[in-house]
Amino acid sequence: MSPEKKITVKKQAYTVNDELADEIRFLMKEKKKLFFNIMGSVGAGKTLLLENLAQRLSKYHRIFVINGDIATTIDSDRIAQHGVKTVQINTGGGCHLNANLIHKELNKINLDNYDIFFAENVGNLICPAAWDIGAQLNVVVVSITEGEYVIKKHPIIFKNAEIAIINKCDLDGLGFDSDILVEDASKIKSSMKIIRTSAKTGTGVEELIAALGIKVPKGEEYA
Amino acid sequence: MSPEKKITVKKQAYTVNDELADEIRFLMKEKKKLFFNIMGSVGAGKTLLLENLAQRLSKYHRIFVINGDIATTIDSDRIAQHGVKTVQINTGGGCHLNANLIHKELNKINLDNYDIFFAENVGNLICPAAWDIGAQLNVVVVSITEGEYVIKKHPIIFKNAEIAIINKCDLDGLGFDSDILVEDASKIKSSMKIIRTSAKTGTGVEELIAALGIKVPKGEEYA
16 A cells, blocks of 8 residues: 555544544533543553542532443443443454544433543553544543653643643652653643642542532532 | 455555564574564553663673654663663654564664664553564563553453563552562463563563573673
C-alpha cells in the first residue's frame, strides 16, 4: 500500500469517529446529561478514583460507567459495588475507546435513566488522546509513582484534556514528587485545572467533583 | 471503507512488519549480535534498568540502545551517560516501535561496531505487544506500584514475552505486593522467566544479565 493510501485510510477513520463523537456530545447536551472521559496509564488510579466518585455521588445522581480494558471485568466489578450501573467493554487488543464503541453501548440503554456518564478509557497515555469519544470534559490521571518525566513525555494527551489529576499524593515526599508534575501540566496548558488527589485516602475527591461541575446538596459535600 | 477492506489493510501492515522483523533477527543471528526488546508501561522503570545494564556491561561489551518515545530525548540522554551509544526515535503520536523504525536506525550504523542492542519500546503495555521488532528476546517490565491487576489485564504482552521483570521491589510490603504479580505472570506463561528487581537499588540486575544470556568475566559479576 502506498503511503498516500495509508494516510487517506487513517484520515477517513478519524473523520467517521469525530462525526460520531459530535453526535454523542450533542445528544448528551440536549438531554442535559454530563459525560466525562477518564484517561490515564495502567495503575494510575482511574478505577479507585471512580470508586470514590461513585460512592459519594450515587445517593444524589444516577450514574452509568463504561469501563474499557483489553481483558477482564475487574474494573466494572469494582465500581459496580458502589451502587452505580457499569458496563465493561473488552477491546481485545485495542488500545483505546472510540466514539463507535461508546455509541453502541449508549444505544443499548435508555439515556433518561441516568444523569452522569463516565468512560474509564483503556490504560494508556498515548492512543486514547487521538480518539474523541464525545465527552464534554477529558480528564487525564497520572500518579506520582510514574516518574518525574511522565507529563513531559506525553504532551498530546495533556493538551487534549481540561483536567489533570495528580494521584497517589499520599506518597508525596516518600521518594516521589508531585510539584514537578503540577508544574509540567500547567506548562503544557495554562488553562488546565490541576487537582492533587489520593484515591486511597480520598484527598482531593471533593475538589474533583467541583471541577467536573457536579452538584451535590449544600452541606453534604463531605458526606 | 468496508470492514473487510479495513482488516485487509491491517493484515498487510502486519505482514510487511513481520517480514522485516524476521530479516533483522536473521541478520543479528548471522553476525552473532544480541538484540533485546524492552517493553513496559510509562514509569515502570525501563530506562533506569537500562542505565543499570549500561553501567555494568559497558566495560565488557559495545552497546547500542534505541529509545522509543512519543516526545523528548530524556531517556536516551540518561542512558548515554553510562558510556554506551544511544539514539532516540520520537514517534510523534505513535504508540509503539515497529520493525521498519528499527531497520532504518540499524541501516545508519555499522553493526560490526556493536555487540549488544537494546530497544526501549514506547511506554505502553498494549500496542508494542502486537509489533515484532526483530528482537531475539522480548522482555516486559511492570512495577509493583502499577496495581495488583496489571498482569491479569494485559495477557497479550506477557504471552509474547520470554522474560517478565517485576520492578520497584524496594517498595514491597509498603502497601504493594510483588507476589501476586509473580503468580499472575507464571499463570499466563509457565515457561516465563520472572525476575524481581529494584532498578533503584540494583537488586536483581545480575540475575537479569544472566537471564539475557550476556556473558561477563567470571568473578566480575558484581563489578
